[in-house]
Amino acid sequence: MTDSLPLLVFSDLDGTLLDHDSYDFAPARPALAALARLGAGVVLATSKTAAEVAPLRASMGLEAWPAIVENGAGILEPGAGTDGDDGIYRTIRAALAELPPGFHGFGDATVQDVAELTGLPPEAARAAKRRRFSEPGLWMGDAGQLAAFLDAAETAGLQARQGGRFLTLSLGGTKADRMDEIGQRYGTPVTVALGDAPNDAEMLEAADYGVIVRNPHAPALPPLTGEDSGRIVRTTAPGPQGWTEAIFDLLGRLGLNREAATDG
Numbered sequence: 001m002t003d004s005l006p007l008l009v010f011s012d013l014d015g016t017l018l019d020h021d022s023y024d025f026a027p028a029r030p031a032l033a034a035l036a037r038l039g040a041g042v043v044l045a046t047s048k049t050a051a052e053v054a055p056l057r058a059s060m061g062l063e064a065w066p067a068i069v070e071n072g073a074g075i076l077e078p079g080a081g082t083d084g085d086d087g088i089y090r091t092i093r094a095a096l097a098e099l100p101p102g103f104h105g106f107g108d109a110t111v112q113d114v115a116e117l118t119g120l121p122p123e124a125a126r127a128a129k130r131r132r133f134s135e136p137g138l139w140m141g142d143a144g145q146l147a148a149f150l151d152a153a154e155t156a157g158l159q160a161r162q163g164g165r166f167l168t169l170s171l172g173g174t175k176a177d178r179m180d181e182i183g184q185r186y187g188t189p190v191t192v193a194l195g196d197a198p199n200d201a202e203m204l205e206a207a208d209y210g211v212i213v214r215n216p217h218a219p220a221l222p223p224l225t226g227e228d229s230g231r232i233v234r235t236t237a238p239g240p241q242g243w244t245e246a247i248f249d250l251l252g253r254l255g256l257n258r259e260a261a262t263d264g
Contacts, residue, residue, distance in 0.1 A: 005039065005040070005041060005186045005187060005189040006038055006039055006040055006189065006190070006256060006259070007035070007038065007040035007041070007189060007190050007191075007192065007254070007256065008040065008041045008043065008182070008183060008186055008189045008190070008191050008192075009035060009040060009041065009042045009043065009191075009192050009193075009194070009247070010043045010045045010068070010175070010179050010182075010191065010192070010193040010194070010203060010207065011042065011043070011044060011045060011193070011194045011195070011243070012045055012046060012194060012195035012196060012197065012200050012213075013044060013045075013046040013048060013053075013056070014046070014048075015196040015197065015213065015215040015217065015218070015238075015239060016194055016195055016196045016200075016213045016215075016239065016240075016243060017044070017194070017239075017240055017243050018056075018239065018240065019239045019240055020215065020216075020217050020238065020239055024240070025060060025240050026240070027239070027240040027241045027243075027244055028240035028243050028244050028247075030244060030248075031243065031244040031247035031248060032060060032061070032062075034247070034248070034251065034261075035247065036061070037259075037261075038251070038256055038259050041064075041065045041186060041189075042060075042062050042065055043065050043066055043067060043068060043179075043182055044056070044057055044060075044062065044065075044067040044068065045067070045068035045072070045175045045178070045179065045193070045195075045200075045203060046067070046068065046069060046071075047070060047071045047163075047199065048069060048070075048128070049069055049070060049127060049128055049130050049131055049132065050067075050069050050070075050074070050076040050080070050082060050084055050130075050132055051082040051083075051127040051128075051130035052124065052127045052128060053067050053069050053076055054076060054080065054081050054082045055082070057076070063078065063079055064078050064079070065078055066078055066182055066185075068175055068178040068179070068182070069132075069133065070131070070132070070133045070134040070168075070170070071134065071161070071163075071168065071170075071174070071175060071199055072173045072174040072175040072176070072177055072178045073088075073133035073134040073168075073170040073171070073172075073173050074088065074132055074133030074134070074173070075178055075181075075182070082127070082130070084132055085132070086131070086132045088132060088133050088171060089107075089131045089132050089133060089134070089135065091171070092134065092135050092158065092169055092170065092171065093105075093107055093135065095153075095156045095157065095158055096135065096158075096169065098156065099149060099152045099153055099156065100145065100148055100149050100152055101141075102139060102140050102141030102145050102146070102149055103137050103138075103139060103140070103149060103167070103169075104137050104138050104139075104140050105135040105136065105137030105169075106128070106129050106131060106135060106136055106137060107129075107131070107135060108137070109129070109137075111125050111126050111129060112125075114126075114128055114129055117138075117165075133170060133171075133173075134168050134169065134170035135168065135169045135170070136163075136166035136167070136168040136169075137166060137167060137168075137169075138165075138166065138167070139167050153169060157171065158170070158171065159171065159172045163199060164197075164198075174202055174203075175199065175200065175202065175203040176202035176203045176205075176206040179191065179193065179203055179206060179207065180206065190208050190209070190254070191207040191208045191209070192207055192208065192209040192210070192211065192247075192250055193206070193207035193209075193210050193211070194210075194211040194213055194243055194246060194247075195210075195211075195212065195213065196212065196213045196214070196215040196218070196221075197215070197218065197221070198221065200221075201221060201224060204224055204226075204232055205224055205225050205226055205232070208231070209231060209232070209233075209250055210224065210226060210231065210232035210233070211232070211233055211234075211235060211242075211243075211246040211250070212224070212232065212233070212234045212235070213235050213238065213239065213242045213243055213246070214234065214235050214236060214237065214238045214242050215238060215239075216238055233246065233249075
């Protein structure tokens with residue numbers, strides 16, 4: 001099976017495969033169905049937790065494939081549900097307790113706090129708090145204190161990455177790292193990555209083919225390595241509409257559209 005995998009697709013969720021406003025992926029169903037007929041794999045790659053991703057993956061019919069969660073800090077294995085070992089998270093929280101104060105993580109927040117910070121409804125905020133591989137939070141101190149905190153975190157073996165809103169601590173790993181790891185499981189097939197945000201850039205540039213999905217709600221990504229050659233393209237339609245157009249365009253470029261067509 002792994003030796004004959006025709007294509008392995010890695011996709012961000014919010015603003016890419018999921019609509020920015022409604023979180024609906026219905027416009028992408030035709031492309032998902034075509035990939036399934038082709039025998040291609042679809043790996044979700046997101047900042048969401050395993051608890052958030054597992055039901056989404058099931059609703060998309062992608063339980064047979066792993067998913068990259070918490071921005072590459074971990075992997076949700078095929079068929080796994082919302083529950084799992086949180087040993088890595090407990091290690092991070094224990095290390096945090098020994099660091100200089102000033103970091104207020106999700107583990108220090110209530111469900112209501114997380115809902116207010118993220119705009120998520122309470123049940124979604126509860127799932128976002130069910131961390132296994134990383135700890136996002138807010139820095140409450142000044143710039144000088146932050147520098148000392150980051151130095152101490154590095155000494156403790158923690159990796160810190162600043163996103164648009166949250167500072168996230170983990171034991172390491174990015175979406176691009178996990179894409180390479182998962183690709184090796186399946187015999188290093190042709191890979192395509194789709195995303196819309198800066199935390200997708202490494203993954204987009206590392207894939208054989210990259211797609212920057214238009215997101216009218218955020219600043220456009222700067223030019224990426226591979227755009228000049230056409231290896232990375234940008235969609236004109238946003239979200240799942242752009243995702244679908246890009247997948248069908250790529251299947252045509254690779255000569256796979258006939259194999260992906262509906263039988264009969």
